[in-house]
Amino acid sequence: MKKITISLLLLLCIQSVLPAQRKERTEKPALHGKHWMAITGKPLGATAGAMIFQQGGNAIDAACAMLGATSTMWDVLSWGGETQALIYNPNTGKVIGINALGVAPTGATPEFFKDKGMKHPPEYGPLAAVTPGTPGGLMHMLAEYGTMSLAEVLAPAMEMARGYPIEAQAANSIEKYREEIEQWPYSREVFFTHPGEERVAPHPGEIFRQHDLLNTLEKLVKTEAQALANGSSRKEAIYAAYDRFYKGDIAREFVRGCQEQGGLITLEDLANWKVLTEEPVTTNYKGIDVFKLTSWVQGPVMLQALNMLENLDLKSMGYNSSRYIHAIYQVMNMSFADRDFYYGDPYFPPEEPILGLLSKEYAKSRVKEIDWEANDPNVKPGNPYLYQAGDNPFIDLLKKWEGSAVDPARQTPEWEEQFKKDFHAGTTTIQAADAEGWVVSVTPSGGWIPACIAGRTGIGMSQRMQSFVLDARQNPYNVLEPGKRPRATLTPSIALKNGQPYISFAVQGGDTQDQNLLQFFLNMVEFDMTVQEAVEAANINSFQLHNSFGEHEIKPGELLLREDIRQDSTIAPTLERMGYKLKYESHTSGPINAIFFDWQNGSMWGGSSNYGEDYGIGW
Structure with a gap:
């Protein structure tokens, strides 16, 4: 009996020092392929890609x-409609951007x-x-x-x-x-x-x-x-x-x-009008180079968020703990406040301050603004010009900037349904990769x-x-003008590790896109999930940013969680005490489509969310 007790104690001690292992069953299986992978928003669409590969x-x-x-x-x-893509060219080892967004007539x-x-x-x-x-x-x-x-x-x-x-x-x-x-x-x-x-x-x-x-x-x-x-x-x-x-x-x-x-x-x-081939913007997160299209879409917000989160110990917070959720929410709100003020068509003056926005020092300064005890419903854009050459040409507008918070009296059930539809306005995504090394991420x-x-x-x-906006006070870089591209939500993504493709990923869903992609990426990098676990995992969504559709309104403090978080008796009450207004849905993952490149085994893993009708085929 004494030997059994000692053995149990040793086992418990060993388990206490080992990292937690996730053994989560996924609703959909991971896709596996050696030669190619084709994933998109509908089964027939994926079949079209498979036909061409064959x-x-x-x-x-x-x-x-x-x-x-x-x-x-x-x-x-x-x-x-419009097409925006990132392509990894194995012949050059470079990621290129494709800008096929239409312009105002x-x-x-x-x-x-x-x-x-x-x-x-x-x-x-x-x-x-x-x-x-x-x-x-x-x-x-x-x-x-x-x-x-x-x-x-x-x-x-x-x-x-x-x-x-x-x-x-x-x-x-x-x-x-x-x-x-x-x-x-x-x-x-x-x-x-x-x-x-x-x-x-x-x-x-x-x-x-x-x-x-x-x-x-x-x-x-x-x-x-x-x-x-x-x-x-x-x-x-x-x-x-x-x-x-x-x-x-x-x-x-x-x-x-x-x-x-x-x-x-x-x-x-x-x-x-013409298609433009561009150099994407990028940041390095813990040895991984993440590529996005620049300020004519919202993609850089994910890079800004990663730069901020790199200063925090996310793993020790725990996946979807109240502290982790608070950290992600606050960082996303700061990134999106910058989006709402500074992002626009880089081919029209004034030039967007992208160097300052993606500065690691700027990110450190923004992280210091987080109140760890409560949500800040009045997050404002920062001043990235302090971290690059030049003066902020809109400093007066910045000082007066306010979010367009919706009047509570207007929030009828019908209004809520329309706001939700606008905020999650769908699209599709396309992910493709082949044995030669070409990788394509399209939104x-x-x-x-x-x-x-x-x-x-x-x-x-x-x-x-x-x-577009019609008033410079809302976003001086995104004011409507003939020939100009509107700042879109569409945001394909490619990440390289050690100079080789690591993940290709994208998601539909309007203003939620880079929110969900950020968490998907962290799920894999910080919490060791497989690609299929990561695309199905519970994400949060903030509505404390200007809707890019409809009336461009903002809902400070509103937070979407997946239903199963209710099962934890501490998370929701803690978040409510911090000033959050909680909403719940059964699925909050995207839907995300992704390809993970398993260089150790010479294969590809495809992930497609259990949310929506997205589908993939690999060989």
């Missing part, structure tokens, strides 16, 4: 096929919308549209980094345009937004497959056909074929199709259909249901103009 395409080819397929499926985006000025009594550009309709970026982004990526023809990578999308069984999510969205769609004749014709019936939208599983879109895609493919027949190279032929879209008959019909319905986009707007969006279709192109126009 035909010998590389990760760029597969990503373009998934982009075309998901756009055709209205997977919370369409062909008239001619005539889109603050005065134009203010004269209509609007505080922001509208949420839906032709006046919400920036120029389409996804067609150009797809063709640019394919021409520069792919190996296949446009005809080959668009084949799945074209087959779907001929008719595919529509998913319940898209079909039910059409029915939900029938009143909005009713306003636009070309949208009615496409979406209302049962006019005059009680349900005008397609039924889930119904074969949904898009003849005008198919005609547009066929024009692109025919242009490529003609160019090849005339002796053009693969790249030249793809760019010939690009020119037909932005400068030819497709452009003319797009503009006609847009303007007929009250939109502002001109032929010159389309002809002058395309725009033109989601209810979309206003531009004439006989079959293309739903973007709604991204609503992310």
Whole structure:
């Protein structure tokens, strides 16, 4: 008996000094692949990527096929939306950025919308549209980094345009937004497959056909074929199709259909727009280089947050302890306050203070502002100009800056539902990687249901103009101006370790994107989760930042937690005492899609959240 007791005591002592081992069952299995990995927002979209891989395409080819397929499926985006991507090039060992975000059209000025009594550009309709970026982004990526023809990578999308069984999510969205769609004749014709019936939208599983879109895609493919027949190279032929879209008959019909319905986009707007290849911004977190697109999206907020969190011992706090949640919430709020004041299109003056924002010293100064006993409902932007050359040109606006907190009297159940929908505004994500070493992370969006279709192109126009502000007091870097890109929420991510791909990851969900990606990254790096555990793990969301959609309002102190946190008798009461207003949902992870590169075993692990309809295939 004495020996047994000693053995038990020794076992308990050993367990007390060993790090906690997570043995969490996941609802979905991790994906495994040696040759390639294709993950996106819908099973049919992932299948399109797998088809291209099986035909010998590389990760760029597969990503373009998934982009075309998901756009055709209205997977919370369409062909008239915007595409932003990070690509790891194994031949150079570099990460590059792709900027295919549309711009504000001619005539889109603050005065134009203010004269209509609007505080922001509208949420839906032709006046919400920036120029389409996804067609150009797809063709640019394919021409520069792919190996296949446009005809080959668009084949799945074209087959779907001929008719595919529509998913319940898209079909039910059409029915939900029938009143909005009713306003636009070309949208009615496409979406209302049962006019005059009680349900005008397609039924889930119904074969949904898009003849005008198919005609547009066929024009692109025919242009490529003609160019090849005339002796053009693969790249030249793809760019010939690009020119037909932005400068030819497709452009003319797009503009006609847009303007007929009250939109502002001109032929010159389309002809002058172009895809930009950029150098991404980056920071190093404990030996891991994390890459993001720069200030025309919200991506740098994650890098700012990592710079701050590097000064804290997160692991000792414990995963999702009250102290950990408080730390993450406060750091995110400071990062997003900077986003709300300093982020905008870097191709328009004034120049964003990105060097100061990503300064490690700036991060240290911000961490010192945290009140560890209570939430600060009045977090303001900092002054990154103290950590880079130059003076802050908007110091007076900064001193007067206030968040647009919502009036409590307006918070009816209907308002809450709309705010939540706007805040979590969906998109899709695309993750692709191959054995050669190409890695692609894409967060395309725009033109989601209810979309206003531009004439006989079959293309739903973007709604991204609503992310501009009309008043410099809200964000002097993101004031609407013709030719300018709105500061978007879309944020693909790639991380390298020891100079090699470590994780490729992205998530849909509007202003929650970099909140969820930050926690996913920490789940893997700080808490040793597998990629599938990390994409399913419980995240928190802050609403103490300006909504990028709708009325751009802010809800100080509101905190979203996953339902199972209620089971802990200490966390919720502690957070409430600190001034948090708690909300709960059954899933709070994203949905996140990711690829982890297992260099020790020469394989890839794919992760896709148990939240939503995201899906992946590996081989």
